[in-house]
Structure formats: C-alpha cells, structure tokens
Amino acid sequence: MLQWRENTEMEKMSDRNNREGIKGWLNPGRFGWERVAYWLQRLTGVGLLAYFVGHIYETSSLTQGPDAWTAMLELTQTPMGHLILLLVIGMSTYHSANGIRLIFTHGGKGLGKPGRPDYPYDAASLNYRQKSGIWIALILAAAAMLYGASVLFRGN
Amino acid sequence: MTEQIIEKIEKIEKKHEKKETLRDSIVLKVYRANRLAGEPGRYDSVEVPVQRWTTVLDALLHAKAYKDPSIAIRYSCRMASCGSCGMKINGIPRLACYTKVSEMEGSTITIEPLANFPHLRDLVTDFSQFFLHHRNMQPYVQNEHADIKDREKLSEFVQKPEDLDRFLQFSYCIKCGLCYSACPTVATDTKFPGPQALSQAYRYFIDNRDSAGKGRTNIVDDKHGIWRCHFAGSCSSVCPKGVDPALGIQLLRGHLLGFSKNEKKIADLQERLNKN
Structure with missing residues (x-):
C-alpha cells in the first residue's frame, strides 16, 4: 500500500485544484515535437476506438439479412464514407508506427545515456532518434493516406 | 578531444x-x-x-x-x-x-x-503534494551492509566515476516543480508521482551504494505509478537544470520490464560466486 493513500494531508490537497485536466493536452506545440507525438498518439487511439465501435455496429448488420448489410456497405461508398476510411488509414498507420517507437523508448532503448549535463542543457532523451521516429510515423501516415485516397477516389 | x-x-x-x-x-x-x-x-x-x-x-x-x-x-x-x-x-x-x-x-x-x-x-x-510524492520514493541511500550504529565500523562508500555518471545527472534536481507542472499525466491523475519523484526513484535505484532497489520498484510499480508515463517528454524540455526526468523514467521502466540488465544484481551475483 502506497504511503500517500494513508496521508490525510495528501487527500485534502488532491481536490484537483488548479489541475489542467484534459485541457492541458491542448496546444501541444509549446512543449516540442515529443508532446505533439504524444497528443496525436492519444487522439488517434481514441479515434481508432470510435472506429472499432462503428465497425462492430457495421458488421452486426449482417445479422439482419443481406439487404441490411448491402445498405450499410453503400454508406461506406459515399465521399463522406471514403473520407472517414482515409482518416482511419492515417490514424492506424501513425498509431502503429509511433507505437513501435514508444515500445523501444518505454524499455529505455534509443534514449542515450545519462551523463554530466553542460549548459546549455540538451535533454538526451529528446534526441534526433526520437524526432526521426516521429517524422517517419507522420510521413508513413501521410503516404498511406495518399495511397488510400488514390484507391478510394479512383472510382469517383 | x-x-x-x-x-x-x-x-x-x-x-x-x-x-x-x-x-x-x-x-x-x-x-x-x-x-x-x-x-x-x-x-x-x-x-x-x-x-x-x-x-x-x-x-x-x-x-x-x-x-x-x-x-x-x-x-x-x-x-x-x-x-x-x-x-x-x-x-x-x-x-x-x-x-x-x-x-x-x-x-x-x-x-x-x-x-x-x-x-x-x-x-x-502549494508544494506539499509534490514534496510528499518525492518523500514517498525514499530519496536517500539505504545500505543494509552499512552499520550506521557502530561508529568504529563506519567507512566511506567507494564508487567509480562511471558509477557516479549513472545517477549524477538526476541528483542535480532542484525540485522547482516545472516538470510536474508540464506533465500531461499529472494534469489528469492526482496520484501519479510525477516526473520529479520517478526520476529520483531511478537516481537511487541505479546508485550502486543503495540496496533498496526492490522496495523502490514496488513503490513505482502501481496502476498510478510509472506505467502512467507515456513519454510526452515535456518534463525534460522544461527542466532548467538538464536533469532529463523522462530519461530516468524510461530507464527505470526498462529495468522493470527486463529490457535493461541490472548491473547491481550482476555484481551481487558475481560477489556471491566469488565467495563460493
């Protein structure tokens, strides 16, 4: 049992007074690319969860017969349906590519070693490998979306 | 050079x-x-x-x-x-x-x-919450082999420069709270210890004079503990002393996940082998 739970003083102070909450996630640019990547990872995660729920709803229409399923499929063949699918392609590509980077960093890999910091301080963990990883994830997502758009909108 | x-x-x-x-x-x-x-x-x-x-x-x-x-x-x-x-x-x-x-x-x-x-x-x-998180990490060297009661047996801890380099950076923390304020997880979870406390946990965990590593990892291995860090890096970008708390947290997590080898444990095993 952690000590802080037993401490009444802590309980008194933990009234979320002055906590930024979800609002603190806004304007990620002020803290650099790593914060932007974090924000996008969260946003795409929520987006993919919403898609997953929608996808379950979509495929469950099969239980109502072939007509219901065909009607549901027609919805995805509209320009709006294509746009949503494009977003899903971008979100899933970014989430996976950035997620692979995060698996390594969470295990302490690719971050550099602790040393003796000299002024002006340059954080070893926010190095070019991390920034390259973020850019690769963004470029892959853009490329996947472009390819997806070329396939989806070719018929239109 | x-x-x-x-x-x-x-x-x-x-x-x-x-x-x-x-x-x-x-x-x-x-x-x-x-x-x-x-x-x-x-x-x-x-x-x-x-x-x-x-x-x-x-x-x-x-x-x-x-x-x-x-x-x-x-x-x-x-x-x-x-x-x-x-x-x-x-x-x-x-x-x-x-x-x-x-x-x-x-x-x-x-x-x-x-x-x-x-x-x-x-x-x-008010910094009391922040300092309490810091205190919860037991931020002091604990060594079960050191006899602190018997003055005659008291001696200095010998440490090589490379051992010092593993934690020195994290000991430069001035507890200004900037990392705690920038952290998006602290913004939503009141029980999350925050970058300062977690990097201090690593500072003592990796110190080869300390032998309370297991106790400290048990403290941070909690649903509101180290696993809530998602490496947004904001703590390191605002740190005015070059402490790089994000680095300490990820390295500690690497040890918890078994990605990094625990040199203290290896040295301990080596010592036991030599004795036998």
Whole structure:
C-alpha cells in the first residue's frame, strides 16, 4: 500500500485544484515535437476506438439479412464514407508506427545515456532518434493516406 | 578531444540561441487571486521598465516595489539554484529568474501560477503534494551492509566515476516543480508521482551504494505509478537544470520490464560466486 493513500494531508490537497485536466493536452506545440507525438498518439487511439465501435455496429448488420448489410456497405461508398476510411488509414498507420517507437523508448532503448549535463542543457532523451521516429510515423501516415485516397477516389 | 567537446558545446549553443528583442518597457499580465479567501481570478496589467538583462523575476520585483506591493511571489536565490520562482510564463512553466524578458515574444508577458499545483495566492502554489510524492520514493541511500550504529565500523562508500555518471545527472534536481507542472499525466491523475519523484526513484535505484532497489520498484510499480508515463517528454524540455526526468523514467521502466540488465544484481551475483 502506497504511503500517500494513508496521508490525510495528501487527500485534502488532491481536490484537483488548479489541475489542467484534459485541457492541458491542448496546444501541444509549446512543449516540442515529443508532446505533439504524444497528443496525436492519444487522439488517434481514441479515434481508432470510435472506429472499432462503428465497425462492430457495421458488421452486426449482417445479422439482419443481406439487404441490411448491402445498405450499410453503400454508406461506406459515399465521399463522406471514403473520407472517414482515409482518416482511419492515417490514424492506424501513425498509431502503429509511433507505437513501435514508444515500445523501444518505454524499455529505455534509443534514449542515450545519462551523463554530466553542460549548459546549455540538451535533454538526451529528446534526441534526433526520437524526432526521426516521429517524422517517419507522420510521413508513413501521410503516404498511406495518399495511397488510400488514390484507391478510394479512383472510382469517383 | 578538447576540440571535439568545444565543437559539441558550440553546436548546442547555436541550437539554443534565442532571438532577443530589446525594449524599454514591458507589460506584465499577472494572474491575481486569493484562493484561500475564495476570490475569483483576474489578470492585472503592470508596465515596467526593462533592460537587456532584466529577467521576469526582476520585472515582477520592480512591479511589486513600485507599482503594486500586494503581488504575491515566491523567490529566493535569483540564480536558478533554489527552484522557488517557478511559474507559467507565456503558457510554459519556467523559472522567472532564469527567463530574460528580451527573449520573450511580444511586448506583453502573461504570468500565471504553476499548473497542477494547488493554488494559494497570485503566483504562489502549494508544494506539499509534490514534496510528499518525492518523500514517498525514499530519496536517500539505504545500505543494509552499512552499520550506521557502530561508529568504529563506519567507512566511506567507494564508487567509480562511471558509477557516479549513472545517477549524477538526476541528483542535480532542484525540485522547482516545472516538470510536474508540464506533465500531461499529472494534469489528469492526482496520484501519479510525477516526473520529479520517478526520476529520483531511478537516481537511487541505479546508485550502486543503495540496496533498496526492490522496495523502490514496488513503490513505482502501481496502476498510478510509472506505467502512467507515456513519454510526452515535456518534463525534460522544461527542466532548467538538464536533469532529463523522462530519461530516468524510461530507464527505470526498462529495468522493470527486463529490457535493461541490472548491473547491481550482476555484481551481487558475481560477489556471491566469488565467495563460493
């Protein structure tokens, strides 16, 4: 049992007074690319969860017969349906590519070693490998979306 | 070797070079509220004269001395050593004594209390929660082999420079709370220890004089503990002392996940083998 739970003083102070909450996630640019990547990872995660729920709803229409399923499929063949699918392609590509980077960093890999910091301080963990990883994830997502758009909108 | 180091420092200096704008005066937009008295918050604008070397703390102290003596500020050393004057300057947590007015964009500087800390009055926040998280990490060397009761047996701990390098960076923490204020997880989870406390847990975990590593990993291995860090890196980007808390947290997690080898454990096993 952690000590802080037993401490009444802590309980008194933990009234979320002055906590930024979800609002603190806004304007990620002020803290650099790593914060932007974090924000996008969260946003795409929520987006993919919403898609997953929608996808379950979509495929469950099969239980109502072939007509219901065909009607549901027609919805995805509209320009709006294509746009949503494009977003899903971008979100899933970014989430996976950035997620692979995060698996390594969470295990302490690719971050550099602790040393003796000299002024002006340059954080070893926010190095070019991390920034390259973020850019690769963004470029892959853009490329996947472009390819997806070329396939989806070719018929239109 | 020396030339390489100088070249590296020059490269970093160039990267961190800030654009300076020289002005005669600046407007400070200061957040004012007495939370304890239940006052609602407001912003007061105060114009103060500035020089090229004026820091935000200098400007605030000028405003307090000549314009409005009721502005509440906490400060002490004025040289980024005590960590008392942390505040949100133009939306980013910084030390007021370490931030030059000439490096700020625009002629108005917005100054607010540190986010994620209980607010007391104006720019002053309550650090008791933050210090409690720090204390929970048992931030002191614990060595079961050292006999601290028998003075005759007391001796120094021998440590190699490379052993020191593993934790020295994290021991430069001045507990200013900027990382705690910038962390998006702290913003939503009150029980998350925050970057400062977690990096201190790593500082003692990796110290080869300490033998309480298991106890410390048990403290951070909690649903509100180290697993809530998602490596947004904001703590390291705002740290004024180059502590790089994000690095400490990820390295500690690497040990918990078994990605990194525990050299203390290896040395311990080696010692046992040698004895046998």
